[in-house]
Amino acid sequence: MSQCSGFSQKGLNFLQQVRIENDKAWFDANRAVYDRELLTPFRSLVDALSPVMLTIDPQFETRPAIGKTLSRIHRDTRFSHDKSRYRSRMWLTFKRPSKDWKDAPVYFFELGPDMLRYGLGYYSANKATMDLFRHTLQHRPHQFLEIAACCRAPFELVGESYKRPLVKEQAADIATWYNRKSFAVMVTDSEVEKLFSANLVTLLAQSFQQLEPLYHWLMQVEAMKQVDPQDL
Numbered sequence: 211m212s213q214c215s216g217f218s219q220k221g222l223n224f225l226q227q228v229r230i231e232n233d234k235a236w237f238d239a240n241r242a243v244y245d246r247e248l249l250t251p252f253r254s255l256v257d258a259l260s261p262v263m264l265t266i267d268p269q270f271e272t273r274p275a276i277g278k279t280l281s282r283i284h285r286d287t288r289f290s291h292d293k294s295r296y297r298s299r300m301w302l303t304f305k306r307p308s309k310d311w312k313d314a315p316v317y318f319f320e321l322g323p324d325m326l327r328y329g330l331g332y333y334s335a336n337k338a339t340m341d342l343f344r345h346t347l348q349h350r351p352h353q354f355l356e357i358a359a360c361c362r363a364p365f366e367l368v369g370e371s372y373k374r375p376l377v378k379e380q381a382a383d384i385a386t387w388y389n390r391k392s393f394a395v396m397v398t399d400s401e402v403e404k405l406f407s408a409n410l411v412t413l414l415a416q417s418f419q420q421l422e423p424l425y426h427w428l429m430q431v432e433a434m435k436q437v438d439p440q441d442l
Contacts, residue, residue, distance in 0.1 A: 214251065214258040217321065217405040221247035226323035228283075229298035237296060244283065248300055252280055255319070255411065256302055262415045263304045263317065266422050267429070270304045279303055298322060304418075313339050315428040317418050318396075326405055328414055329365060330421045330428075331394025342434045344376070344388055346427070351384050357423045358387070361395045365421070369393030395421060 224243050231237070237244070256274035263270050271278050281301045285294060301320035305311050312333040319328040332339070347354055361367060369390045376389055387393070397417070404410060 214254040214408060214411050216407050216410045217251050218247050219406070221251070222321070222323050222402060222405070224248065225298045225300070225321075228296045229323070232294045232296055234295060248283075249276075249280075252300065252302055255414075256280065258411045259304070259415055259418070262419065266418065266425060267304075267306065269306045271307050272304070314432060315425055317421075317425070318394075319414055321402075321405060324402060325398060325400055326402060327396055327398045328417060329394055329396030330418070330425055331369070331396065332392045335392040337391075339431065339435070340390065340392065342431045343428070345434070346431060347384055347388050351381070354387075354427065355383060357427050358383075360420055360423045364397045364399075365395045365417075366397070367393060367395055395424065 220243060224240065224247060227240075228237065253274035256272065256279045260270075260272040263272065273279060276282055279302050281297070281299075281303075283297050283300060285297055299320055299322040301318055303311075303316050303318045305314060305316040308314055313336050314332070315330065316333060317328075317330050320326065335343075367386060367390075369392050371386075371389045372391065375385060377385070380388060404413065
């Protein structure tokens with residue numbers, strides 16, 4: 211893996227300050243801090259993780275560029291009630307190139323002024339995708355539970371659930387997945403010191419590999435989107 215020495219407190223301080231200032235003149239005056247303390251280490255992190263991620267899926271986008279694997283710090287405020295210009299968090303993703311990436315499985319790592327978060331899941335799966343996922347649970351529940359064992363602590367399953375169970379008297383270990391409107395399996399950690407070490411690469415690489423069985427299950431769901439529903 212390529213070298214990546216981690217992030218710095220200066221980078222986290224920048225994100226904290228941008229949350230307070232959220233002003234173009236301030237950002238332009240401090241752009242060098244953004245480039246040096248955040249963008250550069252994010253690019254290094256993508257480069258360091260890419261060899262491992264390509265063993266999981268050779269079709270992953272791995273270019274360390276904004277709009278490819280890296281998030282934009284500038285927010286699109288056209289359709290948002292929140293008109294703040296800049297984000298106070300940044301993230302990277304590993305996913306296949308797709309126009310509908312929000313509805314497809316994605317690995318992610320995110321940091322903010324006081325946290326880090328990483329995992330695998332959907333940004334916002336639509337109902338059709340979740341219906342296909344539920345189809346796999348109905349037909350292969352035991353196989354799925356074997357796969358879901360990879361989501362052990364410190365990972366946790368998150369995502370809004372339907373208020374009423376979709377299937378009555380369903381086993382709880384399946385129901386907790388089955389009733390989600392969308393979901394992700396993630397770790398949220400307040401120990402930001404983990405960001406300041408080259409060990410961050412190993413932590414993320416091992417964590418992403420741990421979730422590989424779930425990723426491949428979700429990619430089976432993606433393949434089902436190309437199949438006539440009558441053939442399922």
